[in-house]
Amino acid sequence: MSYDINWEYSRELFPDLLDGLVVTLQATSFGIILAMSLGLVFAILRRSEVRAISWPTAWVIEFIRSTPLLVQLFMLFYVLPQYGLRMDAFTTGVVALGVHYATYTSEVYRSGIEGVPRGQWEASTALNLSTVTTWSRVVLPQAIPVVIPALGNYLIAMFKEVPLLATITVLDVLGEGRAACTRTGNCVEAYTMVGMLFLAISIPSSVLVRQLEARLARQP
Amino acid sequence: MLEWNLWRALLDGLWVTVQVTVLAAGLGTILSILSGLAGLSSFRAIRWANQVYVDIFRGTSAIVQLFWIFFALPLLGVTISPLMAGFITLGLNMGSYGSEVVRGAVRAVPRGQTEAAIALNLTPLDRMRHIIFPQAAVAMLPPYGNLLIELLKASALVSLITLSDLTFEAQKLRVNGTASTPVLFSLILVMYFMLALAITGLVRLAEARLSRGLEIGRGARRSS
Numbered sequence: 001m002s003y004d005i006n007w008e009y010s011r012e013l014f015p016d017l018l019d020g021l022v023v024t025l026q027a028t029s030f031g032i033i034l035a036m037s038l039g040l041v042f043a044i045l046r047r048s049e050v051r052a053i054s055w056p057t058a059w060v061i062e063f064i065r066s067t068p069l070l071v072q073l074f075m076l077f078y079v080l081p082q083y084g085l086r087m088d089a090f091t092t093g094v095v096a097l098g099v100h101y102a103t104y105t106s107e108v109y110r111s112g113i114e115g116v117p118r119g120q121w122e123a124s125t126a127l128n129l130s131t132v133t134t135w136s137r138v139v140l141p142q143a144i145p146v147v148i149p150a151l152g153n154y155l156i157a158m159f160k161e162v163p164l165l166a167t168i169t170v171l172d173v174l175g176e177g178r179a180a181c182t183r184t185g186n187c188v189e190a191y192t193m194v195g196m197l198f199l200a201i202s203i204p205s206s207v208l209v210r211q212l213e214a215r216l217a218r219q220p
Numbered sequence: 221m222l223e224w225n226l227w228r229a230l231l232d233g234l235w236v237t238v239q240v241t242v243l244a245a246g247l248g249t250i251l252s253i254l255s256g257l258a259g260l261s262s263f264r265a266i267r268w269a270n271q272v273y274v275d276i277f278r279g280t281s282a283i284v285q286l287f288w289i290f291f292a293l294p295l296l297g298v299t300i301s302p303l304m305a306g307f308i309t310l311g312l313n314m315g316s317y318g319s320e321v322v323r324g325a326v327r328a329v330p331r332g333q334t335e336a337a338i339a340l341n342l343t344p345l346d347r348m349r350h351i352i353f354p355q356a357a358v359a360m361l362p363p364y365g366n367l368l369i370e371l372l373k374a375s376a377l378v379s380l381i382t383l384s385d386l387t388f389e390a391q392k393l394r395v396n397g398t399a400s401t402p403v404l405f406s407l408i409l410v411m412y413f414m415l416a417l418a419i420t421g422l423v424r425l426a427e428a429r430l431s432r433g434l435e436i437g438r439g440a441r442r443s444s
Contacts (some may be wrong), residue, residue: 001295067367067409068376068418071387073407078394082401160281167380174284181291188292195288198280206279 003188010189013180017190020176021197027094028159034098035158036151039105042134046106065103070164073094077168078188092118093165101158108150112143149216152209156202162195173197226399233389234411239301240375240385241415244310245368251315252364255350256322270319277316282374285309290381306378314371321363325356358431365423368418376412386411 020098045057055056064072070217073096087095116139124134171179180189258270290305296402300308329352337347379388390408393399 012243063409063413066373067412068373068387070379071390071405071409071412074387074391075402075409079402079405123423163281163283166283170298174287178287190297191284191288191292195280198284201277202279204274 001053006186006189009186010143010193011186013186013190013193016176016180017173017193017197020171020173021201023090023170023175024159024162024172027090027097027162027170030094030153031097031101031158031162032155034094035101035105036153038098038102040109040140042102042106043109046110047113061103061106064100069096069100069161070167072100073164073168089165089168089170093162093168093170097161097165099156101154104154104157105151108147108154109143111150113139115146116142146216149209149213152212153206155207156209159205160193160198160202224403226393229389229393229410230386230408232406233384233386236383237372237375237387237412238383238384238415239379240306241302241368241369241372244314244371244375245305246369247307247311248314248318248367249309249364252318252322252367255315255319256326259319259323260326263370274319277313282309282417283377283380285313286377286381302378302381302383305381306375310371310374310378314367317370318364318367321360321367322356325359326352327356328359335343342376354430355434358427358434361423361427361430365420368419368423372412372419413438 042057042061044055046061048054048057073093076087076092076096077089080092120142121134121140124138129138162172165172166175166178169175175192177190180190255273256272258266259274261267261270286305286309289300289309290302293300293305333351333355334347337351342351375385376387379385379391382388384392386408390404393404394401
């Protein structure tokens, strides 16, 4: 394995990859906001006492969660414009990521909601609180803090899936790397640096999430 | 809806998807066990080397790993076929996640089991093989099933390195304009979903079988 690494070129490439990384982080941020809001909606609908609501929700979640994000991404990117819905590649990517990960966060919320003692629900009924008040003032404030570390793990997982957006022309960090690879043929440098940028972010963040978990576990 | 030759193209793709998934699952399972046990080793060097493997593969994207192995390795003088690159990457990736599953499950087996096995004069290998691992395996199965589904989903990535799996065939038909895009993609999503349901079913069966005679798991109530 004798390969001469082109250091000069690697240094020139670095700013481009950083630009890509910014796009990756943007997509992750918007994606997680969508995933966390939509996930909560999924979790609440799934708990509905009306079976016509809870049952289809459960199947939709199951379907989205067990099929490839890549195919869902293609589906949105190629199919939606045929129905007159035009979004740029970045928005399409964020929507696909957000919806896909909402199915995961909904499971996380569900475990948090199930962890709220039954007595809390009963007390809310006894106090004659409306459904909305019960959810927003009693159940969710107790359910959400517990699940924050788990949501953090999905944030990291989602960050690692953003490079899929490169397949629909988004110039994220992998998109930049791939462009450099085809332009100059220095693929070893390009892809190695892309990989290292991922490690540079995901390892410290998983350490952070672990600390958060330990801290929450210590609290009663 | 679709003509027979289109169906055949998709079924060929489905077959490639199944092959890649099965090969990667085999490799991933072996690596999960090796890496999980390495994580429990009393030698610091082994634990450390294992942690490097786990962190690299869990810390980066599967798609980046795949591109690295497929596009960068040949420049370093190692040439492998797309199929090899595909299932090796996916297997390595799955192994890094499975490692934690195996390690956690083995550690959750009550200590008394190890002590009893030592008292019965079993060798460390027999202890692991006949006493600890069979009990840990039951606890591993549900998260292992999830890993298999994640693997199936990740297998769609191999379409990006020219392997003609289900996603690749659908893309080809889309580009040729031989079938309507919404129909094509809906169809392959349903196919993936069916495969996922099949995996879930198989894992449940395995769970029932492995937990026979044990006090935990699905098959527990049926026996004893």
